[in-house]
Amino acid sequence: QGVYKVGGIGTVPAGRVACGSARPGSATSALTSVVRSLESFHDSRGSAAAGEWVGLAVKGVPAWRVRRGDVVSDAGDQPARFAVRFTARIRSRPGCLRPGYVALVHVHTAHAPCRLVSSRRCDTKGTGEMLGERLDEQVGLQAGDVAEAVFEPLHxxxxxxxxxxxxVLGRFVV
Incomplete structure (x- = not known):
């Protein structure tokens, strides 16, 4: 949600625990640091469960390195990974989406430009069945089409x- 620099404490990324739990002493994957302490609305906490809003005090990480939308996860327990490419089922909005199109994709509180690499049209009658029709630069997605699309983040x-x-980390808006 936000990043704060607190004198005597250091950098404090604040946000919501999306899943699992957060606790002092756990190593973080994105920040390459250890959580020194945890607070929720000025109360020191021993841990925080999914859905709770917390601030994590981390040492040795400059505030400029942490951005809104960054995901902090436990390095020892299925850490979150940066997407190189992802496949998603999308419904096209007005206009035509073609491979090569760059859209601003919003995932949780993060946003980044992503390039549409390829797409295949799906059945629009609700069955979700793949029609197998691969779309290229000449035939793009029209408004209302449903497709399985491959995106590449440029960030x-x-x-x-x-x-x-x-x-929470698998839902996005283009």
Missing amino acids: PRLVVEPFREYP
Whole structure:
């Protein structure tokens, strides 16, 4: 949600625990640091569960290195990974989407430009069945089309996870 610099404490990234838990002493994957302490609305906490808003005090990480939308996860327990490429089922908005199109993709509180690499049209009658029709530069997605699309983030720090595993990190808006 936000990043704060607190005298005597250091950098304090603040946000919501999306899944799992947060606790002091755990190593973080994105910040390459250890959580020194945890606070929720000025109360020191021993841990925080999914859905709670917390601030994590981390030492040795400059505030400029942490951005809104960064995902902090436990390095020892299925850490979040930066997306190199991701596949998603999308419904096209007005206009025509073609491979090569760059859209601003919003995932949780992060946003980054992503290039549409390829797409295949799906059945629009609700069955979700793949029609197998690969779309190219000449035939793009028209308004209302449903397709399975492959996106490539142009920003190296975007985290997108499978929706089935982490719904909060698997839902996005173009």
